[in-house]
Amino acid sequence: MNVLSIVIQSILGLGFLMFGLMKFGAKQMVDEFNRFRLPQWFRVVTGLVEIIGAAFIIAGIWNTTFAVIGGLLISFTMVGAILTHLRVKDPVSKAMMPIILLILGLIVVVLNWSSLLV
Template identity: 60%
Template sequence: MTILSIILQVLLGVGFLMFGSMKFGSKQMVEGFKTYGYPGWFRIFTGLVEVVAAVLVIAGIWNETLAAWGGLVIVVTMIGAIFTHIKIKDPAKAMMMPIILLVLGLVVLIINFGSLSL
């Protein structure tokens, strides 16, 4: 486990706990998902996925396999977020945060990939 991975896992874990929990009731998120054309249940589902990803990357500080799985969940989630922004024709700057989070999740996945058991 490298210091870089631990730092990224803490940042991603705290960020995804915050982002995921916001999806459960934030008026901004409710409106955002309506704009994206997604039903309310999908907002809740996305929030749960993000909270699970956060728990995995934080727990991954002590267990590299969990870090790898958490990184993978983040990568897949952020690919979905990027495609959503493309679908609604958002400007590129609206996609910057999902792209950054995708890259950070990918770094955590790559660093811990050796411990990933499929």
């Protein structure tokens, strides 16, 4: 088991659990989805996807297949977040957190990918 991956997975897991739960009604998230011109049901779906990603990435500490699935789910979600920030013409600074989370998700995938081939 890769210690670096476990550290990143722990950070991503806790972060995405928090981010996902915030999507279920935090005023800031409601306002952001309005600003993004996205329907509120999509905010809830996004929250569910983030919580599922967190569960996979945390379970991946013990099962590397789950780590890869969680890393991919988080990465795809962050690609969507980055594209959303670009669509509404946010400054790059607003997209930095999704960019960093995308990179961390991809690092988890790369560090655990070889275990899928065994």
